[in-house]
Amino acid sequence: MPTSRRPDSPPPPAAVTAVGLRKSYGDRTVLDGIDLRIPAGSVFALLGPNGAGKTTTVKILSTLVTADGGHAQVAGHDLVDSPDGVRAAIGVTGQFSAVDGLITGEENMLLMADLHHLPRREGRRVAAELLARFDLADVAKKPASGYSGGMKRRLDIAMTLVGNPRIIFLDEPTTGLDPRSRHTMWGIVRELVAQGVTVFLTTQYLDEADELADRIAVIDGGRIVAEGTAEELKRLVPGGHIRLRFTDPGAHRSAAAALADAERDDAALTLRIPGDGSQRRLRAILDRLDAAGVEADELTVRTPDLDDVFFALTGGPTEPHQTQEVVR
Numbered sequence: 154m155p156t157s158r159r160p161d162s163p164p165p166p167a168a169v170t171a172v173g174l175r176k177s178y179g180d181r182t183v184l185d186g187i188d189l190r191i192p193a194g195s196v197f198a199l200l201g202p203n204g205a206g207k208t209t210t211v212k213i214l215s216t217l218v219t220a221d222g223g224h225a226q227v228a229g230h231d232l233v234d235s236p237d238g239v240r241a242a243i244g245v246t247g248q249f250s251a252v253d254g255l256i257t258g259e260e261n262m263l264l265m266a267d268l269h270h271l272p273r274r275e276g277r278r279v280a281a282e283l284l285a286r287f288d289l290a291d292v293a294k295k296p297a298s299g300y301s302g303g304m305k306r307r308l309d310i311a312m313t314l315v316g317n318p319r320i321i322f323l324d325e326p327t328t329g330l331d332p333r334s335r336h337t338m339w340g341i342v343r344e345l346v347a348q349g350v351t352v353f354l355t356t357q358y359l360d361e362a363d364e365l366a367d368r369i370a371v372i373d374g375g376r377i378v379a380e381g382t383a384e385e386l387k388r389l390v391p392g393g394h395i396r397l398r399f400t401d402p403g404a405h406r407s408a409a410a411a412l413a414d415a416e417r418d419d420a421a422l423t424l425r426i427p428g429d430g431s432q433r434r435l436r437a438i439l440d441r442l443d444a445a446g447v448e449a450d451e452l453t454v455r456t457p458d459l460d461d462v463f464f465a466l467t468g469g470p471t472e473p474h475q476t477q478e479v480v481r
């Protein structure tokens with residue numbers, strides 16, 4: 154559930170602002186003028202298909218790559234004037250993990266503690282605390298190469314937190330993880346935000362953005378094509394519908410006659426009726442079918458979701474459409 158703010162409270166300061174960020178590789182424009190404003194303490198999702206420019210945005214904002222144009226501030230530090238200030242305030246975990254598989258989880262953590270110049274005793278304390286918090290205490294003394302994908306991601310985030318960053322960039326944190334590990338990762342993100350950390354995540358998964366983000370920007374071909382809350386984005390697309398499927402052509406014909414506002418597909422023997430899927434709307438449709446003496450073989454309700462937004466804005470879905478089936 155995204156974090157919420159009291160309506161009368163002043164807007165929080167920005168953790169990240171970017172204006173007109175541009176980047177090209179050769180003659181290929183990868184970012185074509187990206188504007189962002191991410192309030193401190195919120196979760197922001199940059200949602201886009203492969204090659205949209207998500208990782209490039211993260212690399213620029215985390216000072217790993219220089220932009221060709223535009224400017225940005227992260228944690229109040231300008232990327233160009235104060236890259237060290239930016240680096241001191243952020244943590245980044247990417248698709249290419251910082252975890253060294255040849256050493257143990259604990260050794261990876263202690264290495265990070267050394268990089269942050271923590272005194273030895275303090276480093277051990279922080280490492281042990283974070284390993285426990287991320288459910289890695291039992292495997293702390295085993296080489297990280299034997300960890301599962303989810304464990305490696307958790308270790309990666311734990312390593313990032315050694316520096317106590319106020320802003321964390323998570324580049325596709327759940328790509329390749331099984332559903333359980335994805336949910337664990339979502340829990341971790343929520344916990345971070347509860348502690349006041351700002352989370353900037355990139356994702357190809359609409360449900361992930363929907364689940365976690367206060368605001369979502371949809372990026373496609375290096376441009377932000379829409380930005381808003383999940384609800385605002387869903388309002389951009391036409392409403393849902395109720396779909397009836399028949400096996401008997403006669404029943405299909407009778408139902409079509411009874412439901413004059415239905416869109417009819419004679420080949421598939423389906424009817425598609427605009428509607429919000431509310432109980433009242435469903436009852437009205439079923440009553441009309443009953444009155445006509447026909448019964449549908451399948452009834453599905455489809456409410457607009459981020460898939461639809463994605464489809465409308467980028468010209469293609471990233472995942473198969475999910476339908477909520479209510480009667481079969």
Ligand SMILES: Nc1ncnc2c1ncn2[C@@H]1O[C@H](COP(=O)(O)OP(=O)(O)OP(=O)(O)O)[C@@H](O)[C@H]1O
Pocket residue numbers: 178183201202203204205206207208209210357
């Ligand atoms: N160092 C580079 N040299 C040349 N092209 C690059 C370089 N880095 C990225 N690109 C190109 O820039 C485009 C955007 O890449 P980017 O990694 O930012 O996309 P992405 O949205 O993160 O996609 P993915 O989900 O696949 O990681 C891609 O077409 C990619 O091939």
